[in-house]
Amino acid sequence: MITLQNLTKIYGGVKAVNDVSLTIPDGELWALVGTSGCGKSTTLRMVNRLIEPSSGSIQIDGVDVMAMNPQALRLGIGYVIQGIGLFPHRTIAENIATVPRLLGWKRGRIAERVDELLHLFSLAPGEFARKYPHQLSGGQQQRVGVARALAAEPPILLMDEPFGALDPITRARLQMEFAQIQKRQKITVIFVTHDMDEAFLLGDRIAVMDKGRVLQVETPENLLRRPQPGFVSDFIGLDDRVIRLLSLRTVDEAVRPAAPGRWREADGAILDGTTGKPVAPVRPGDTMREAASRIIWENTDVLPAVDAGGHVVGEVLASQIWAQGSR
Amino acid sequence: MIVGALTHPGAPFSMNRLLRDRVGLLCFAFVAIGTVALPFLAFQPNRILSGVGYRLWQLPDMWLGAGSALLLIACGTVSLTVPDQRLKALAASVGLVALLLSASLAASTLITPDKPLARVSLGSGFWIALFGLGLLVTNALVRLRVRPLVRIALVVLALAILLGILGSGVARNLSIMREYRTNHDVFWTALGWHLVLVAGSLIPALAIGLPLGRLGFQSRRVRRVLIPVLNIFQTTPSIALFGILIAVLAGLIAAWPGLTRIGIHGIGSAPALIALVLYSLLPIVTNTIAGFTGVDPAMVEAARGMGMTRRQRLFQLEIPLALPVILTGVRIVLVQNIGLAAVAALIGAGGLGTLVFRGMGQTAMDLVLLGAGPIIILALVATVLMDALVDAVDSRKR
Ligand SMILES: Nc1ncnc2c1ncn2[C@@H]1O[C@H](COP(=O)(O)OP(=O)(O)O)[C@@H](O)[C@H]1O
Ligand SMILES: [Mg+2]
Numbered sequence: 014m015i016t017l018q019n020l021t022k023i024y025g026g027v028k029a030v031n032d033v034s035l036t037i038p039d040g041e042l043w044a045l046v047g048t049s050g051c052g053k054s055t056t057l058r059m060v061n062r063l064i065e066p067s068s069g070s071i072q073i074d075g076v077d078v079m080a081m082n083p084q085a086l087r088l089g090i091g092y093v094i095q096g097i098g099l100f101p102h103r104t105i106a107e108n109i110a111t112v113p114r115l116l117g118w119k120r121g122r123i124a125e126r127v128d129e130l131l132h133l134f135s136l137a138p139g140e141f142a143r144k145y146p147h148q149l150s151g152g153q154q155q156r157v158g159v160a161r162a163l164a165a166e167p168p169i170l171l172m173d174e175p176f177g178a179l180d181p182i183t184r185a186r187l188q189m190e191f192a193q194i195q196k197r198q199k200i201t202v203i204f205v206t207h208d209m210d211e212a213f214l215l216g217d218r219i220a221v222m223d224k225g226r227v228l229q230v231e232t233p234e235n236l237l238r239r240p241q242p243g244f245v246s247d248f249i250g251l252d253d254r255v256i257r258l259l260s261l262r263t264v265d266e267a268v269r270p271a272a273p274g275r276w277r278e279a280d281g282a283i284l285d286g287t288t289g290k291p292v293a294p295v296r297p298g299d300t301m302r303e304a305a306s307r308i309i310w311e312n313t314d315v316l317p318a319v320d321a322g323g324h325v326v327g328e329v330l331a332s333q334i335w336a337q338g339s340r
Numbered sequence: 341m342i343v344g345a346l347t348h349p350g351a352p353f354s355m356n357r358l359l360r361d362r363v364g365l366l367c368f369a370f371v372a373i374g375t376v377a378l379p380f381l382a383f384q385p386n387r388i389l390s391g392v393g394y395r396l397w398q399l400p401d402m403w404l405g406a407g408s409a410l411l412l413i414a415c416g417t418v419s420l421t422v423p424d425q426r427l428k429a430l431a432a433s434v435g436l437v438a439l440l441l442s443a444s445l446a447a448s449t450l451i452t453p454d455k456p457l458a459r460v461s462l463g464s465g466f467w468i469a470l471f472g473l474g475l476l477v478t479n480a481l482v483r484l485r486v487r488p489l490v491r492i493a494l495v496v497l498a499l500a501i502l503l504g505i506l507g508s509g510v511a512r513n514l515s516i517m518r519e520y521r522t523n524h525d526v527f528w529t530a531l532g533w534h535l536v537l538v539a540g541s542l543i544p545a546l547a548i549g550l551p552l553g554r555l556g557f558q559s560r561r562v563r564r565v566l567i568p569v570l571n572i573f574q575t576t577p578s579i580a581l582f583g584i585l586i587a588v589l590a591g592l593i594a595a596w597p598g599l600t601r602i603g604i605h606g607i608g609s610a611p612a613l614i615a616l617v618l619y620s621l622l623p624i625v626t627n628t629i630a631g632f633t634g635v636d637p638a639m640v641e642a643a644r645g646m647g648m649t650r651r652q653r654l655f656q657l658e659i660p661l662a663l664p665v666i667l668t669g670v671r672i673v674l675v676q677n678i679g680l681a682a683v684a685a686l687i688g689a690g691g692l693g694t695l696v697f698r699g700m701g702q703t704a705m706d707l708v709l710l711g712a713g714p715i716i717i718l719a720l721v722a723t724v725l726m727d728a729l730v731d732a733v734d735s736r737k738r
Contacts, residue, residue, distance in 0.1 A: 063645055087647035098642025102660055112646055162646070171645075 370472025553628020627669025
């Protein structure tokens with residue numbers, strides 16, 4: 014658990030961070046969002062003491078970080094930045110091994126851990142371990158950046174716009190990969206971003222900041238349904254809120270049984286039982302947003318649903334999707 | 341075409357490629373002109389009488405002269421026309437050895453026991469051909485991108501061959517080698533002192549310059565003061581700086597006569613070393629600053645966030661990554677001081693400059709050459725070695 018209490022940082026009389034209090038439970042990912050210059054990075058960097066607060070306190074599991082040795086504190090907290098900051102003169106394996114080495118792990122254990130992380134981040138060890146950072150694409154480099162931060166299995170990870178410099182497709186893939194790893198390993202994450210979509214996708218909670226203050230802290234759904242008037246509403250953009258709400262849920266909960274013969278399977282394709290035309294089904298894990306977009310495109314009011322093996326398990330009604338997006 | 345037969349079988353001879361190689365053509369022209377058109381050696385009946393120039397083919401020993409000329413041109417032609425850079429370098433290197441040997445042997449045919457006072461010095465043809473062949477070798481080696489260790493080995497090999505030829509005595513009748521024999525004690529002392537001046541100024545310059553450079557990197561205010569001051573030293577002509585230092589030291593010694601007891605005198609090596617150190621500071625400081633500036637701040641920041649201490653960041657990241665640029669500064673200083681140390685002879689600091697200035701005073705060009713030749717060789721060797729070192733420590737994989 015990370016607790017920020019009345020955290021304030023003053024630069025030349027200006028409060029870059031102003032009286033911020035947050036309590037982040039173990040295993041959750043909290044997104045810190047806001048426009049550029051609102052104090053997100055400053056808040057984040059006070060947690061691992063890269064910046065000393067002007068006032069207020071930070072506790073990790075009840076221990077005041079100001080009482081800890083800064084190096085020891087940082088060795089126990091992963092840190093990922095947009096610039097990645099891989100060491101250009103060290104191989105990928107050596108980069109990932111940085112913190113374990115600083116912690117004095119045995120060689121064998123380090124090698125095992127590096128291998129494990131390379132697998133976890135879909136970087137074949139045989140191909141990548143001995144390469145140098147410049148030989149990797151931006152997306153691969155940032156995978157290594159995250160792997161390096163997770164190397165010593167820190168319970169806490171601080172991320173400052175980690176995927177901000179990547180192209181949309183690579184970013185989406187990394188976001189999904191990271192979300193899975195974070196949930197599976199129950200890492201507590203403070204994630205700074207100015208990208209609302211990213212915050213909604215990854216955040217268990219979203220803290221919206223403006224001019225050094227935290228204005229609202231909410232789950233993505235509640236933030237969309239009950240945003241504070243003013244900055245928060247403007248920043249999250251209410252025009253898209255239905256789409257965003259639909260992105261938060263998967264179709265799985267809306268699947269209901271279909272009448273026998275309503276859908277037919279033929280050579281892996283799904284056919285409409287009445288018209289005989291092929292239709293694209295929804296699959297497990299598809300978001301309601303994807304289903305909605307297909308319903309509109311096909312100008313229909315029902316879609317077949319298949320399981321992971323591609324067999325029809327039921328159908329999804331448009332009305333049920335619409336219900337999710339309404340107030 | 342005859343030259344066609346000399347080229348690599350895999351890569352057919354191409355007139356176009358040949359014509360595009362402007363540098364190669366120019367070098368070849370130098371070799372050809374030097375061996376055919378210009379006097380290769382100059383014969384003086386004695387030190388006073390003016391000399392007679394001999395082109396290679398005009399030598400009394402027709403076979404030696406014409407043979408040498410043909411061999412040299414053949415080496416130049418092969419080096420120019422083969423496509424393989426390794427063969428180019430090899431052919432030109434053989435040419436260099438042949439050049440030195442033919443000059444030595446030709447000198448011995450001109451000097452006969454009945455003319456004990458006669459001197460044979462190297463003529464313009466020799467020097468031009470030397471220049472052409474030398475360029476052919478370097479050009480080929482540069483394109484080959486030879487690995488650092490191999491480059492060092494090649495330099496050592498070249499020096500060994502040169503010293504072997506000079507030491508074997510074949511070249512004893514060349515006037516420069518005669519000059520060496522009469523002055524050989526002076527020569528080795530001068531060479532020794534020259535190295536002492538260079539090393540003795542480099543070490544304190546590093547001890548002062550590296551920390552200053554780091555400081556200048558960290559603080560813009562330090563940088564603002566430091567760079568202009570060092571620039572002043574750098575732009576002061578060496579003679580002037582030596583003069584000023586003589587005056588300053590003389591003043592200091594007048595105030596504290598005890599200084600002379602620890603070996604500090606107004607003239608000699610003390611002001612020379614001080615001047616060389618001052619000249620070294622700017623390149624070392626600016627390259628140190630540039631080296632550290634080139635290190636990605638995001639990387640250092642990430643390292644700090646991961647828990648690396650200041651010391652770990654400095655020694656594991658910043659210094660290794662800045663080292664190639666810093667060493668480039670050291671290379672500049674080394675080559676610069678090898679040259680400047682020659683001027684230091686004027687204020688009695690010793691070194692190879694002593695021979696050069698004495699030779700100029702006596703209009704004995706061979707003595708000048710005896711001083712200047714090794715200075716050039718030292719500078720060349722330092723350049724190659726330092727460049728190899730820079731590449732070897734370039735841990736930033738590209
Ligand atoms: N070292 C510093 N000195 C002075 N002002 C700073 C410093 N670091 C950040 N600031 C200011 O504090 C504010 C918040 O910065 P930051 O936390 O980096 O914003 P964000 O990460 O949200 O874009 C900005 O107005 C910035 O100009
Ligand atoms: Mg920021």
